Amino acid sequence: MEPIFMMVAMLAIFYFILIRPENKRKKQAQEMRDSLKKGDTVTTIGGIVGKIVSTDQNTIIIETSEDRVRMELTRWAVSTVGVQTGEQPENAKKEKKEKKEEAADPVNEIPAPEKEEK
Template sequence: MSSQGMSSIIMIVALFAIMYFMMIRPENKRKKKAQEMREGLKKGDTITTIGGIIGKVVSVTNDTFVIETSEDRVRMEFAKWALSSVGVQTSEQPEAEKKSKKNEVPEEPVDEIPAETEEK
């Protein structure tokens, strides 16, 4: 094999290695973490579903869980894959952005409303 052919093979292997460490491995870690969260679900946990429904877990089976969503004891059953997070998920906005918006000074309200003039 020529040195150029060997160089091409090394570059292809390097490309696959970079792709594995940048894309495939983090995705597998994320899936494993989500699976562990679903398996660790227990009665009494407050959860958020992928649809944004917040409730308290009242029972858990192998494939499903039942939550209570309000004081009226409304119960709903979900497949475990529908679990988004344990705890109340309020928004996707990072904490730093929330704090900077709180410190902004709001615009002062305008007290005068311009009078409308009618042309006759």
């Protein structure tokens, strides 16, 4: 009886930790791809950024630059809506720089030797 209970418990833990969150992410991605509309700025899985010009059942056409370069892509190739950048905001850059400077400052104080008690 106890080994069966342990197997069921392990399967339940496996489901709630691995399977359920993955299904939730897939559902959110599918909803995002289904809600694409003309005028949205998207980033593809390959990193191409463009503005949607027209949509179809399974494909979208994006315009990638001011030169009106157009590309036809399948909907599943869209990674995110909006521009995805690796740049940090200015405040985060300043804080990171300040932390580096604080860590680089040498310590000028010499600790006093400890006295041994007898």
